[in-house]
Amino acid sequence: MISVQRLEKRYGGVTAVDGVSFDVGAGEVFGLVGPNGAGKTSTLKMLCGLVEPSAGDITVNGFDAGDTAMRRTLGFLPEESPLYDEMTPRSYLRFFADLYDVDRATANERIEAALDRLDLDARDRPVGDFSKGMTRKVAIARSLVNDPDVLVYDEPASGLDPLTTNTVIEFTRELAADGKTIVFSAHDLHHVESVCDRVAIMRDGQFAATGTLADIRDEHGEVSYRVFTDVDVDDARPSNGRYVTTVDSMADVDAIRAAAADAGGGVVDIRTDESTLEDVFLDVTGA
Missing domain, CATH: 3.40.50.300 (P-loop containing nucleotide triphosphate hydrolases)
Known part of the structure; x- marks a missing residue:
């Protein structure tokens, strides 16, 4: 049209x-x-x-x-x-x-x-x-x-x-x-x-x-993953009785899952954080 x-x-x-x-x-x-x-x-x-x-x-x-x-x-x-x-x-x-x-x-x-x-x-x-x-x-x-x-x-x-x-x-x-x-x-x-x-x-x-x-x-945004575990793993920080690690790929998520299992625990939650349109806007316009 x-x-x-x-x-x-x-x-x-x-x-x-x-x-x-x-x-x-x-x-x-x-x-x-x-x-x-x-x-x-x-x-x-x-x-x-x-x-x-x-x-x-x-x-x-x-x-x-x-x-x-x-x-x-x-x-x-x-x-x-x-x-x-x-x-x-x-x-x-x-x-x-x-x-x-x-x-x-x-x-x-x-x-x-x-x-x-x-x-x-x-x-x-x-x-x-x-x-x-x-x-x-x-x-x-x-x-x-x-x-x-x-x-x-x-x-x-x-x-x-x-x-x-x-x-x-x-x-x-x-x-x-x-x-x-x-x-x-x-x-x-x-x-x-x-x-x-x-x-x-x-x-x-x-x-x-x-x-x-x-x-x-x-094309222009970023994706990250917050992985929550019930045991401490490398680069994790405490979070309300659990531990959270922020990574950039699913391969890293799998590595945390394996590390948590080796420590006798596991992954209890995964949250995906994506760029908003505002994030992309600020990036591509240089505003």
């Missing part, structure tokens, strides 16, 4: 995006992360047809990203999304449905369904009275009034309380399960890790790492 090939964006003598390529399929959530200035925002804006690429090709649902017809198949949630304070959620969303030429009956059905799924009950109060979490829910609903096949969400849960954040993350998963193609960008890497099928980490306008979370961890 999204195809990006050799995408570049230059601002004068500064290259913000430098030859990135990726595809995102239906029902997939693709995470785009990176430090400030890495090129994320420029990439997202080019995807949405808001910024013209300096080079490369973008197609969204078979349309060139610069084609105005493409925007009818896309829903965009920017990081900052001010609403019309004097309007209610229903009137605000109907206004945007009219811009997409959605008939009133269909618009009303979509609006109520989206607000139901987002647990927003206050539908006839001015949005100027809403909390940040409530306004964010309205903005997410706005991205769906045209029933787009592709969604681009930039920091959808930024600054929200844990309960509202969980609602937004779960809703994103539901949209993917419905077959939507989603590009998801966030600074909170736990959100990315919990919802994305694949992730690209940007650095200096390029992809420093890309793939499934498992692929990225395999």
Whole structure:
């Protein structure tokens, strides 16, 4: 549903995006992360047809990203999304449905369904009275009034309380399960890790790492094992009446198992510690 090939964006003598390529399929959530200035925002804006690429090709649902017809198949949630304070959620969303030429009956059905799924009950109060979490829910609903096949969400849960954040993350998963193609960008890497099928980490306008979370961890992360024994072995340290040794391979685990048996004991627990996405992010970006 999204195809990006050799995408570049230059601002004068500064290259913000430098030859990135990726595809995102239906029902997939693709995470785009990176430090400030890495090129994320420029990439997202080019995807949405808001910024013209300096080079490369973008197609969204078979349309060139610069084609105005493409925007009818896309829903965009920017990081900052001010609403019309004097309007209610229903009137605000109907206004945007009219811009997409959605008939009133269909618009009303979509609006109520989206607000139901987002647990927003206050539908006839001015949005100027809403909390940040409530306004964010309205903005997410706005991205769906045209029933787009592709969604681009930039920091959808930024600054929200844990309960509202969980609602937004779960809703994103539901949209993917419905077959939507989603590009998801966030600074909170736990959100990315919990919802994305694949992730690209940007650095200096390029992809420093890309793939499934498992692929990225395999290539850039580290795995260690904490082996707990009921007898003391070499390099072990006491731990709540047991002994724990940290090693980097299963061969080392087997060696500890043998050493414990020789000492008249055994292994009572093994715990695996893997790099988180944040660990990998810090490593590959040098942050």
